[in-house]
Amino acid sequence: MKIKNITIIGTGNLGSRIGLQAAISEYSVIFYDISDSALSKAKKAIEKICTQLIKSNLITEPQKSAALAQIEYTTDLKKALADCDFVSESVTEDLAIKEKVWKQIGELAPAKTIFTTNTSYLLPSQLANISGRSGKFCAFHLHDVFYARVVDIMPHADTDPTLIPLLEELGRKLNQVPVIVKKESPG
Numbered sequence: 052m053k054i055k056n057i058t059i060i061g062t063g064n065l066g067s068r069i070g071l072q073a074a075i076s077e078y079s080v081i082f083y084d085i086s087d088s089a090l091s092k093a094k095k096a097i098e099k100i101c102t103q104l105i106k107s108n109l110i111t112e113p114q115k116s117a118a119l120a121q122i123e124y125t126t127d128l129k130k131a132l133a134d135c136d137f138v139s140e141s142v143t144e145d146l147a148i149k150e151k152v153w154k155q156i157g158e159l160a161p162a163k164t165i166f167t168t169n170t171s172y173l174l175p176s177q178l179a180n181i182s183g184r185s186g187k188f189c190a191f192h193l194h195d196v197f198y199a200r201v202v203d204i205m206p207h208a209d210t211d212p213t214l215i216p217l218l219e220e221l222g223r224k225l226n227q228v229p230v231i232v233k234k235e236s237p238g
Contacts, residue, residue: 058135062093066141072196074118083131157183167191176207185209205232
């Protein structure tokens with residue numbers, strides 16, 4: 052499977068950074084959040100991050116322009132997931148909220164979609180069955196994508212083992228160092 056279209060669920064600090072790094076890495080990115088105000092805040096944060104990255108010589112102005120052209124924003128979850136190859140969920144660390152979100156994602160996403168959560172406190176097995184696609188579910192926890200550059204890949208007992216090499220490759224393409232966590236562990 053080739054990952055081209057990435058959907059970011061939740062546009063807070065981590066979601067915005069993950070999506071921006073994906074766009075810089077030449078993926079098509081759709082940001083989804085529940086309100087226009089959250090999306091507006093994310094757009095401003097992304098502009099600010101780009102300015103910092105340019106000042107730090109981590110990207111150029113043309114790279115910024117190209118990345119921003121790769122990004123869409125929507126409050127329509129069905130639209131956000133319509134042609135999604137990979138979901139990165141970064142909603143608040145509240146199990147009930149994440150369960151509700153994953154139930155919706157599972158109902159709307161195409162069969163091809165790989166499901167990942169960016170949680171660092173919850174276990175993927177706590178969310179996988181709710182998504183309806185336990186085998187396509189894995190934790191893909193990115194730290195600070197521009198400075199720490201580490202992604203923890205944490206499968207659960209039902210994760211399809213063929214996903215792990217795909218996620219490792221994606222991690223590298225996102226300019227991260229993939230670390231495979233062999234046993235589920237919170238935090």
